[in-house]
Amino acid sequence: DTAVSQTPKYLVTQMGNDKSIKCEQNLGHDTMYWYKQDSKKFLKIMFSYNNKELIINETVPNRFSPKSPDKAHLNLHINSLELGDSAVYFCASSPHWNGEQYFGPGTRLTVT
Amino acid sequence: GIQVEQSPPDLILQEGANSTLRCNFSDSVNNLQWFHQNPWGQLINLFYIPSGTKQNGRLSATTVATERYSLLYISSSQTTDSGVYFCAVERVNAGNMLTFGGGTRLMVKP
Numbered sequence: 001d002t003a004v005s006q007t008p009k010y011l012v013t014q015m016g017n018d019k020s021i022k023c024e025q026n027l028g029h030d031t032m033y034w035y036k037q038d039s040k041k042f043l044k045i046m047f048s049y050n051n052k053e054l055i056i057n058e059t060v061p062n063r064f065s066p067k068s069p070d071k072a073h074l075n076l077h078i079n080s081l082e083l084g085d086s087a088v089y090f091c092a093s094s095p096h097w098n099g100e101q102y103f104g105p106g107t108r109l110t111v112t
Numbered sequence: 113g114i115q116v117e118q119s120p121p122d123l124i125l126q127e128g129a130n131s132t133l134r135c136n137f138s139d140s141v142n143n144l145q146w147f148h149q150n151p152w153g154q155l156i157n158l159f160y161i162p163s164g165t166k167q168n169g170r171l172s173a174t175t176v177a178t179e180r181y182s183l184l185y186i187s188s189s190q191t192t193d194s195g196v197y198f199c200a201v202e203r204v205n206a207g208n209m210l211t212f213g214g215g216t217r218l219m220v221k222p
Binding site: 090 | 142143145147149153154155157160196198200202207208209210211212214215
């Protein structure tokens with residue numbers, strides 16, 4: 001059973017489009033996250049979220065927004081895609097605000 | 113924000129060799145994790161180790177929180193150990209948002 005899953009695995013789209021990446025966890029965790037890995041493999045936190053609070057990394061453009069329909073899902077919406085948004089996006093979850101984080105397999109986004 | 117530095121940035125080993133990877137961080141932390149990113153891009157949890165020492169097979173890790181560093185030991189390396197090893201920390205009161213180091217890229221040759 002996959003603990004943290006993401007769809008799609010690959011996403012190719014054009015500049016200006018709006019797209020979403022889905023994340024689901026079946027671990028019963030309370031807190032979920034989105035991270036971005038750039039072409040140099042550097043990983044950076046974008047959002048930290050549970051049903052009570054959203055924490056946004058101040059460097060994330062407001063074109064990016066997390067949406068959580070329920071505790072097991074945290075989707076990432078991106079508006080007006082730009083070339084610089086091309087990266088691998090990882091979803092993660094942890095039992096609560098602290099504790100070990102578990103990562104999904106990643107979604108490779110390519111903006112042309 | 114907190115700074116996380118990993119060394120060495122690149123490492124080439126012959127199969128069977130041992131190695132030590134280091135992670136230095138600039139502030140007090142609640143959480144420290146080591147990950148292995150394999151050649152397929154998956155991030156695999158190795159250790160959750162905000163302090164102390166843990167062992168898992170050929171791998172072990174030690175974190176000395178008071179001195180702000182952690183070490184990952186790989187013994188009897190295998191080609192499947194190749195990939196990038198990341199250290200990630202959560203600064204105190206940072207909402208469990210991990211800050212990653214730049215990684216150590218390891219290649220194990222047969």
